[in-house]
Amino acid sequence: MLIDDVEIIAEGGKGGPGRVAFYSKKGAGPSGGDGGGGGDVYIETTPDLYALNKFLAHQQCSAPNGEPGGLNRKSGANGKDLNLVVPVGTTLIDGEGKETELNSLNQKLLLAKGGLGGKGNAFFKSPSNTTPRYAQPGLKGEKKKLILKLKLIADFGLIGLPNAGKSSLLNELTNAQAKTGAYPFTTLEPNLGVLNGKVIADIPGLIEGASEGKGLGHKFLKHIEKVTLLLHCISSDSVKPLSDYKIIRDEIKRFSPRLLEKQEIILLTKSDLVEEKDLEKKIKALSETKSKIIPVSIHNWDSLQTLIQTILQK
Ligand SMILES: Nc1nc2c(ncn2[C@@H]2O[C@H](COP(=O)(O)OP(=O)(O)OP(=O)(O)O)[C@@H](O)[C@H]2O)c(=O)[nH]1
Numbered sequence: 302m303l304i305d306d307v308e309i310i311a312e313g314g315k316g317g318p319g320r321v322a323f324y325s326k327k328g329a330g331p332s333g334g335d336g337g338g339g340g341d342v343y344i345e346t347t348p349d350l351y352a353l354n355k356f357l358a359h360q361q362c363s364a365p366n367g368e369p370g371g372l373n374r375k376s377g378a379n380g381k382d383l384n385l386v387v388p389v390g391t392t393l394i395d396g397e398g399k400e401t402e403l404n405s406l407n408q409k410l411l412l413a414k415g416g417l418g419g420k421g422n423a424f425f426k427s428p429s430n431t432t433p434r435y436a437q438p439g440l441k442g443e444k445k446k447l448i449l450k451l452k453l454i455a456d457f458g459l460i461g462l463p464n465a466g467k468s469s470l471l472n473e474l475t476n477a478q479a480k481t482g483a484y485p486f487t488t489l490e491p492n493l494g495v496l497n498g499k500v501i502a503d504i505p506g507l508i509e510g511a512s513e514g515k516g517l518g519h520k521f522l523k524h525i526e527k528v529t530l531l532l533h534c535i536s537s538d539s540v541k542p543l544s545d546y547k548i549i550r551d552e553i554k555r556f557s558p559r560l561l562e563k564q565e566i567i568l569l570t571k572s573d574l575v576e577e578k579d580l581e582k583k584i585k586a587l588s589e590t591k592s593k594i595i596p597v598s599i600h601n602w603d604s605l606q607t608l609i610q611t612i613l614q615k
């Protein structure tokens with residue numbers, strides 16, 4: 302299962318307490334060392350798309366505390382930093398709703414600073430106080446509630462009603478081996494494939510009412526927010542291709558009207574299933590969309606080549 306939305310608590314380690322101690326030789330004064338600093342919490346990106354899955358079971362992400370100060374003015378060890386590894390494409394949302402996109406690989410940010418270690422009693426020695434009997438406690442680390450949301454990074458996004466042939470196309474165009482089937486909702490989470498270095502995302506089918514939670518809902522639409530070109534798949538054997546088109550556009554609009562501004566190509570899929578004349582009719586019916594329309598079939602090599610050439614020029 303691809304986890305693409307989790308809430309975590311990032312907490313820096315607590316600083317270690319300073320120590321109260323004295324040298325054994327009489328009059329030699331205080332020897333208590335400082336506590337070590339608490340570990341910091343960082344976030345870092347990886348290519349592993351499934352890297353958010355581990356947070357389902359581990360929402361509390363705390364860096365280790367600093368060690369207490371030692372004898373002979375020895376400082377306690379600092380707590381080790383904690384690195385939270387997340388997929389590239391993750392958006393970080395803080396408590397105030399501020400969003401930070403982590404779109405490059407090995408990008409690293411500080412999430413929560415560890416607390417300072419307390420000073421040991423040796424630190425407080427002064428001419429007026431040669432035997433201080435107190436030390437500071439360590440300070441608490443920063444604590445932040447954060448939402449991590451993955452939005453896939455892809456160049457092209459395959460969208461459309463269930464069963465439109467999206468995953469079959471992904472498999473033909475790329476190295477992907479997505480499951481396909483002659484029934485709706487075969488795809489339950491996005492699939493990715495690569496065509497000449499360009500990433501294609503296959504998004505689970507949408508239906509009318511997706512924005513109200515029908516079918517799989519519209520939560521997967523966040524994964525087309527970063528694509529440059531939408532490949533809107535409509536089955537050639539649909540009796541109402543324009544209505545199919547509008548259903549999807551409507552659901553996209555409800556999710557985020559900005560997505561409608563993306564470039565799109567309409568793919569009349571499964572073109573082998575209909576007569577040439579019928580295909581012409583469907584193209585005509587879709588002409589009011591003003592979008593480029595390409596008939597394509599996974600059983601027609603030429604049509605796949607035309608599609609590949611067109612999208613790689615985008
Ligand atoms: N004849 C023909 N059948 C096709 C073609 N493309 C896909 N199919 C079939 O159509 C059915 C649906 O294909 P999928 O690729 O699973 O469709 P999908 O859009 O990914 O469906 P969901 O994952 O449910 O949204 C499968 O039985 C495919 O074999 C095509 O070009 N020609």
Ligand SMILES: [Mg+2]
Pocket residue numbers: 467468469480481487488503505506
């Ligand atoms: Mg599919």
